[in-house]
Amino acid sequence: MSEEKKTRKIKESAVEEKPTEEVLEEKSKKTKKEVEEVSKEKEEKSKKTKKEEKNPYLNEIKDAIRNNALIFGKKEVFKILLKTEKAKKIIVAENCPALILDELKKVSGSVEIAVFPGSSMDLAVICKRPHPVLMLAIV
Numbered sequence: 001m002s003e004e005k006k007t008r009k010i011k012e013s014a015v016e017e018k019p020t021e022e023v024l025e026e027k028s029k030k031t032k033k034e035v036e037e038v039s040k041e042k043e044e045k046s047k048k049t050k051k052e053e054k055n056p057y058l059n060e061i062k063d064a065i066r067n068n069a070l071i072f073g074k075k076e077v078f079k080i081l082l083k084t085e086k087a088k089k090i091i092v093a094e095n096c097p098a099l100i101l102d103e104l105k106k107v108s109g110s111v112e113i114a115v116f117p118g119s120s121m122d123l124a125v126i127c128k129r130p131h132p133v134l135m136l137a138i139v
Contacts, residue, residue, distance in 0.1 A: 061127060071136060072129065080139070088111070091114050094116060
């Protein structure tokens, strides 16, 4: 009898150790969900970093838009620089002609000039304007 009990115990333990198909399916679903969640988080982080890398002045411009502290256009920026020099920073599109950029450097004095890594249309999209924005001043 003792041998029979041992064999029964061995058989019962073997049955208990083997997971059923349902258990395996649940585990695989959980791991799939975890993998999907991790991949979504990575994608979101990469999108944020790509935007920041592509437009380093994005946050500055958006803050200035919220505070209503932007002046658009070459004429207006030059007026502000010549009269008051109250601009904190001037952002110029990458496709700005060299002559205009040279004039701006002469007139600007101590005001920081930053070159936006994109065209004037890209700058307009960020500023939510329907026309190209060659330069803008943050006041």
